[in-house]
Amino acid sequence: MIKFFLMVNKQGQTRLSKYYEHLEINKRTLLETEVIKSCLSRSNEQCSFIEYKDFKLIYRQYAALFIVVGVDDTENEMAIYEFIHNFVEVLDEYFSRVIMFNLDKVHIILDEMVLNGCIVETNRARILAPLLILDKMSES
Amino acid sequence: RNCQTLNTYGMLTPSRMPAPIRLRELIRTIRTARTQAEEREMIQKECAAIRSSFREEDNTYRCRNVAKLLYMHMLGYPAHFGQLECLKLIASQKFTDKRIGYLGAMLLLDERQDVHLLMTNCIKNDLNHSTQFVQGLALCTLGCMGSSEMCRDLAGEVEKLLKTSNSYLRKKAALCAVHVIRKVPELMEMFLPATKNLLNEKNHGVLHTSVVLLTEMCERSPDMLAHFRKLVPQLVRILKNLIMSGYSPEHDVSGISDPFLQVRILRLLRILGRNDDDSSEAMNDILAQVATNTETSKNVGNAILYETVLTIMDIKSESGLRVLAINILGRFLLNNDKNIRYVALTSLLKTVQTDHNAVQRHRSTIVDCLKDLDVSIKRRAMELSFALVNGNNVRGMMKELLYFLDSCEPEFKADCASGIFLAAEKYAPSKRWHIDTIMRVLTTAGSYVRDDAVPNLIQLITNSVEIHAYTVQRLYKAILGDYSQQPLVQVAAWCIGEYGDLLISGQCEEEEPIQVTEDEVLDILESVLISNMSTSVTRGYALTAIMKLSTRFTCAVNRIKKVVSIYGSSIDVELQQRAVEYNALFKKYDHMRSALLERMPVMEKVTTNGPTEIVQTNGETEPAPLETKPPPSGPQPSSQANDLLDLLGGNDITPVIPTAPTSKPSAGGELLDLLGDISLTGAPAVAPAPASVPQISQPPFLLDGLSSQPLFNDITSGIPSITAYSKNGLKIEFTFERSNTNPSVTVITIQASNSTELDMTDFVFQAAVPKTFQLQLLSPSSSIVPAFNTGTITQVIKVLNPQKQQLRMRIKLTYNHKGSAMQDLAEVNNFPPQSWQ
Numbered sequence: 001m002i003k004f005f006l007m008v009n010k011q012g013q014t015r016l017s018k019y020y021e022h023l024e025i026n027k028r029t030l031l032e033t034e035v036i037k038s039c040l041s042r043s044n045e046q047c048s049f050i051e052y053k054d055f056k057l058i059y060r061q062y063a064a065l066f067i068v069v070g071v072d073d074t075e076n077e078m079a080i081y082e083f084i085h086n087f088v089e090v091l092d093e094y095f096s097r098v099i100m101f102n103l104d105k106v107h108i109i110l111d112e113m114v115l116n117g118c119i120v121e122t123n124r125a126r127i128l129a130p131l132l133i134l135d136k137m138s139e140s
Numbered sequence: 141r142n143c144q145t146l147n148t149y150g151m152l153t154p155s156r157m158p159a160p161i162r163l164r165e166l167i168r169t170i171r172t173a174r175t176q177a178e179e180r181e182m183i184q185k186e187c188a189a190i191r192s193s194f195r196e197e198d199n200t201y202r203c204r205n206v207a208k209l210l211y212m213h214m215l216g217y218p219a220h221f222g223q224l225e226c227l228k229l230i231a232s233q234k235f236t237d238k239r240i241g242y243l244g245a246m247l248l249l250d251e252r253q254d255v256h257l258l259m260t261n262c263i264k265n266d267l268n269h270s271t272q273f274v275q276g277l278a279l280c281t282l283g284c285m286g287s288s289e290m291c292r293d294l295a296g297e298v299e300k301l302l303k304t305s306n307s308y309l310r311k312k313a314a315l316c317a318v319h320v321i322r323k324v325p326e327l328m329e330m331f332l333p334a335t336k337n338l339l340n341e342k343n344h345g346v347l348h349t350s351v352v353l354l355t356e357m358c359e360r361s362p363d364m365l366a367h368f369r370k371l372v373p374q375l376v377r378i379l380k381n382l383i384m385s386g387y388s389p390e391h392d393v394s395g396i397s398d399p400f401l402q403v404r405i406l407r408l409l410r411i412l413g414r415n416d417d418d419s420s421e422a423m424n425d426i427l428a429q430v431a432t433n434t435e436t437s438k439n440v441g442n443a444i445l446y447e448t449v450l451t452i453m454d455i456k457s458e459s460g461l462r463v464l465a466i467n468i469l470g471r472f473l474l475n476n477d478k479n480i481r482y483v484a485l486t487s488l489l490k491t492v493q494t495d496h497n498a499v500q501r502h503r504s505t506i507v508d509c510l511k512d513l514d515v516s517i518k519r520r521a522m523e524l525s526f527a528l529v530n531g532n533n534v535r536g537m538m539k540e541l542l543y544f545l546d547s548c549e550p551e552f553k554a555d556c557a558s559g560i561f562l563a564a565e566k567y568a569p570s571k572r573w574h575i576d577t578i579m580r581v582l583t584t585a586g587s588y589v590r591d592d593a594v595p596n597l598i599q600l601i602t603n604s605v606e607i608h609a610y611t612v613q614r615l616y617k618a619i620l621g622d623y624s625q626q627p628l629v630q631v632a633a634w635c636i637g638e639y640g641d642l643l644i645s646g647q648c649e650e651e652e653p654i655q656v657t658e659d660e661v662l663d664i665l666e667s668v669l670i671s672n673m674s675t676s677v678t679r680g681y682a683l684t685a686i687m688k689l690s691t692r693f694t695c696a697v698n699r700i701k702k703v704v705s706i707y708g709s710s711i712d713v714e715l716q717q718r719a720v721e722y723n724a725l726f727k728k729y730d731h732m733r734s735a736l737l738e739r740m741p742v743m744e745k746v747t748t749n750g751p752t753e754i755v756q757t758n759g760e761t762e763p764a765p766l767e768t769k770p771p772p773s774g775p776q777p778s779s780q781a782n783d784l785l786d787l788l789g790g791n792d793i794t795p796v797i798p799t800a801p802t803s804k805p806s807a808g809g810e811l812l813d814l815l816g817d818i819s820l821t822g823a824p825a826v827a828p829a830p831a832s833v834p835q836i837s838q839p840p841f842l843l844d845g846l847s848s849q850p851l852f853n854d855i856t857s858g859i860p861s862i863t864a865y866s867k868n869g870l871k872i873e874f875t876f877e878r879s880n881t882n883p884s885v886t887v888i889t890i891q892a893s894n895s896t897e898l899d900m901t902d903f904v905f906q907a908a909v910p911k912t913f914q915l916q917l918l919s920p921s922s923s924i925v926p927a928f929n930t931g932t933i934t935q936v937i938k939v940l941n942p943q944k945q946q947l948r949m950r951i952k953l954t955y956n957h958k959g960s961a962m963q964d965l966a967e968v969n970n971f972p973p974q975s976w977q
Contacts, residue, residue: 014214014215016214017214018247020284022250022252025213025216025218026216028216029216043513046478046513046514046515046516047477047478047479047481047482047514047516047517048478048479049479049482049483049516050516051516076403076407076443076446076447076450077479077482077483078439078442078443078446078479078480078483079399079400079403079443079447081439081443081479082393082399082400082439082440082443083400086393101163101164101167101168102163102164103163103167103207103210103211103214104163104207104210104239104240104243107210107243107247108239108243111243111246111280115280115283115284115312115315115316116283116284116315116316116318116319118315118318118349118352119348119400120311120312120315120345120348120349121311121345121348122344122345122348122391122393122398122400123344123345123390123391125390126308126345129308130273130276133273134235134236134239134273137235137236138236
C-alpha cells in the first residue's frame with residue numbers, strides 16, 4: 001500500500017503532498033524534511049530504494065524536483081518506480097510548462113491514478129478525461 | 141456602501157472587499173518570500189482575508205479560498221477553519237465547487253473530526269448523481285477516508301456501483317469496496333456476488349482494481365481464498381494475453397503491455413497458489429513463460445520478473461522452476477542497475493533458508509556486493525553472507541567479512557561483529573583459527589562488540605587448553621600498543637592474569653615466543669589501571685589479574701602487594717572492595733591464596749541449538765532464552781575471586797541453567813557432583829580443591845558444535861545400552877554410566893544416527909522425565925546427523941533419581957529432512973534395571 005506521495009524540491013520545499021494514512025501535521029513536516037535529506041544525500045550510483053523507519057522510500061529525480069513515494073513492504077518497489085515515471089508522463093502531457101502553480105489540478109490527476117494507497121489507473125487518456133471536462137466547464 | 145468591483149472574470153459583483161486572489165497568484169507571492177518569517181507573514185495576511193471571506197458566506201469565491209487554504213495546509217500551516225467550508229462546497233451543485241470541496245475533505249478531514257460525519261449525506265446523494273464524474277468524486281472520497289459508520293451506511297451504494305457497466309465508475313467502486321472491507325470486515329460477504337464477472341471486463345482499469353479487490357478478500361478470509369481458487373485458470377489466461385498480444389498503444393510501457401496489471405495478477409496468483417498443489421500446478425507454465433520471455437533490458441521487465449520470482453518461491457512450484465527463479469536473481473545481482481541488485485539481494489535473503497544450495501551457487505557475487513557503495517545493498521549482502529557461511533567456505537567467507545568489518549560504516553559494525561562470532565563458533569576449523577578471528581574482530585571493531593562477547597571469548601580461551609600460551613602472547617602484544625578498546629583489554633587482562641606464567645616462560649607452541657619479564661607484564665596492567673580510557677569494569681579485570689599473578693610470578697610479589705594496597709583506598713567502590721579483600725588474602729589468609737587463585741578449570745557450555753534454548757530440569761521443559769539470564773557482563777569471571785571467598789559462607793545457586801564444572805584429574809581432588817549438591821545449603825567443605833567452583837552465575841552461551849568433556853572420573857560400565865528410538869531412518873541409542881560416589885545419578889549418552897540418503901539438519905533432541913526425577917541436558921556435539929550412518933550426534937543427559945524409581949522418559953525430536961520439517965514424540969520405556977536400581 002502506498003502510504004504517501006511527495007514532490008519536494010532540492011531546497012526541501014514541499015510542492016505536493018498526499019497522505020493515504022493519517023499523520024499529524026507536525027509529524028508531516030518532520031517526515032518531509034527527513035525524507036528529502038536522505039534522498040539528497042544519495043549519489044547517482046546508489047539505488048533508488050531507501051529504508052526509512054517502517055516505510056520503504058522509492059524516489060526519482062527530475063531536474064530539481066524529487067518525487068518520493070513511501071510504501072509498506074507489500075509493494076513491488078520496481079513497479080512503483082515505474083509508476084512514478086508514468087505519473088510524470090501524465091503531468092507532462094497535461095501541463096506544457098511549469099506545473100507548480102496549479103496544485104489543485106495535480107491533485108486531481110493524482111486522485112485519478114491512486115485511490116486509498118492503491119494504483120487505480122495508468123492509462124493517460126482515461127486519467128486526463130475528467131480534468132479536460134472540468135476545464136471545459138470552467139471556461140464556459 | 142454598494143461599491144461594485146470588477147472581479148477577475150470581468151463581471152461586476154457587489155462586494156466590500158476586492159476579489160480574493162487566485163491560487164496561482166498566492167503561490168507566486170509566497171515563492172518570493174525570502175525568509176520563513178516573511179512567508180509566515182504573507183500566509184497570515186492571506187488567512188485573515190480568507191477568514192473574513194468565509195464569514196461573508198460568499199459563494200462565488202469559496203472554491204478559490206479553499207484551494208488556497210489547501211496550499212497553505214500543505215506548507216504546514218493550520219487550516220482547520222476551512223473544514224466546514226469544504227462541506228459547503230461539497231453540498232453545492234457546481235462541479236467545480238464539489239471538486240475542491242472533496243479534495244479539501246480528503247486533505248483536511250479525517251475520521252477524528254466530528255465534521256466528517258456530516259459528509260455522509262452528501263456522499264450518499266453524490267453516489268447516485270447523474271454525472272459520472274461526481275459519482276467518481278464521491279467514491280474516491282469515501283474510499284480514502286470513510287469511517288466505519290459511513291462505510292456501513294453506504295456499502296449498499298458501493299455494491300450497486302460495482303455492478304454497473306460504466307467502467308470509469310466500476311474501477312473506483314472496486315477500490316472503494318476494498319476500503320469498506322478493511323473498515324467493516326463483516327460486510328465482505330456482501331460484495332461476493334458482484335465479483336462474479338469482474339474478471340470478464342476488458343477495461344484494464346477495472347481489471348486492475350478487481351484483482352486488488354480479490355486479493356484483499358483472499359487475504360482476509362480462508363473461505364474466500366478457497367472460493368476464488370477456481371479463478372486461477374482465468375487469471376492465467378488474462379496474463380497470457382497480456383504477454384502474447386502484440387503492441388497495444390493503450391497500455392504499453394517500454395514495449396510491455398500493462399506491466400502494472402501483470403504484477404498485480406502475479407501477486408494474486410501467489411496468494412492463490414500458496415500451499416495448494418493444484419493451483420500451483422495450473423500456474424507453473426505461465427510462470428515459466430513469463431520468467432523466460434520477459435525483456436530484461438529495462439526496469440519494467442525486471443519489475444515483472446521480480447514479482448514472478450517472488451511468486452515462484454512462495455507457491456508449491458516444481459524444483460526446476462525454483463532453480464530458474466534463483467538463477468534469475470543471480471543474474472539480477474550482476475546487473476548494473478543498483479535497484480535491481482537491491483531487489484535481488486532482498487529476495488535471496490527470503491529464500492536462503494529453503495533453497496540454501498541454489499543460493500550458495502551465487503555466493504561469490506553476493507560477497508562482491510559487500511563492496512557496493514550503497515548502504516542498503518551492503519546491509520543485505522552482509523546478512524545474506526552470514527546466512528551462507530558453512531563448514532566448507534568458512535575460511536574464505538571470514539576473510540571477506542573481516543575485511544568488510546574493517547571498512548564498513550559504524551552502523552554495521554556491531555551486527556557484523558556478532559555475526560562473525562556466531563559463524564566462527566559454529567564452523568571454526570581449528571581453535572587457533574577461532575581465536576585469531578576473534579582477536580581480529582576485537583582489534584578492528586573493539587568498541588562495537590556486544591557485551592557478551594567478552595565472557596564468551598574468555599570461556600572459549602579457557603577451553604582451548606593447548607594454545608593458552610599462544611593466546612596470551614598474542615593478547616599481550618595486542619594491548620602493548622593500544623589499550624583503549626575495552627573488550628580487548630578486558631579479555632587480555634583476564635588472560636594475562638590467568639596464564640601469566642606461560643607468558644614469561646618464553647615458550648610458545650604456535651609462534652615465536654617473546655621475551656617478557658614479570659615487571660613488564662605488571663607495567664602494562666598497571667597502565668591499564670591508571671589510564672583514563674579504562675572503564676571501571678576494565679579496571680576491575682586488571683586488578684584481579686594483578687592479584688592472580690601473585691601466585692604465578694615469583695619475583696614481583698611485593699610489587700603486587702603494593703599495588704593492591706594502594707587501591708584499598710580507591711574512590712571506585714568496586715575496586716576498593718576488591719583491593720581490600722585481596723589485601724586480606726595477603727595478610728590473614730595467605731595459606732589459602734595459592735589454592736584460591738589456582739588456574740581456572742574448563743567451563744561447561746549450556747545447551748542451545750537455536751534461538752530458543754530449552755533446558756530440562758525437574759522433568760519440565762522451561763524455555764530459557766538467553767536474555768532472561770542477566771549475565772553480569774564484564775567482571776564476571778574475574779569475580780570468581782569474590783565467589784571463592786563467598787564459598788566459605790554458602791553460595792547462591794540458580795538451578796535453571798546449571799553448568800557443571802569439570803575438574804581435570806590433574807587438578808586433583810574430588811569433583812562436585814552438581815546434581816547431588818544442587819540444594820541451597822552452603823557448599824560442602826571443599827578445602828583441598830576449591831578451584832572447582834560451581835559457576836552457576838556463568839552467563840549462558842550461544843554455542844553449538846563443541847563437544848563437552850567426559851564428566852565422571854569414576855564410572856561403572858557394564859550396563860547394557862538400548863535403542864531408544866528407531867523410525868524413518870533415525871536411530872537413537874542410549875548408553876549408560878553411573879557414578880560410584882552418587883548412586884542416584886545416571887548419565888546417559890545418546891547417539892543419533894541416520895541411515896537415509898540425505899542429511900538431517902537442525903536436529904534437536906529434547907527429553908522430559910516424570911516429576912520425581914531431575915534432568916540435565918548438556919550440549920550436543922552438532923546439529924547435523926549425516927546420511928548413510930557416516931557419523932553420529934552425541935549428547936549427554938544426566939538424570940537424578942533419588943527415589944530409585946523406574947526410569948521413564950519422553951523424547952521429542954525435531955529436524956529438517958529432505959526439505960521439510962519433521963517432528964516426532966516417543967516414549968522410552970525399555971531402560972535396563974541396572975540403569976536406575
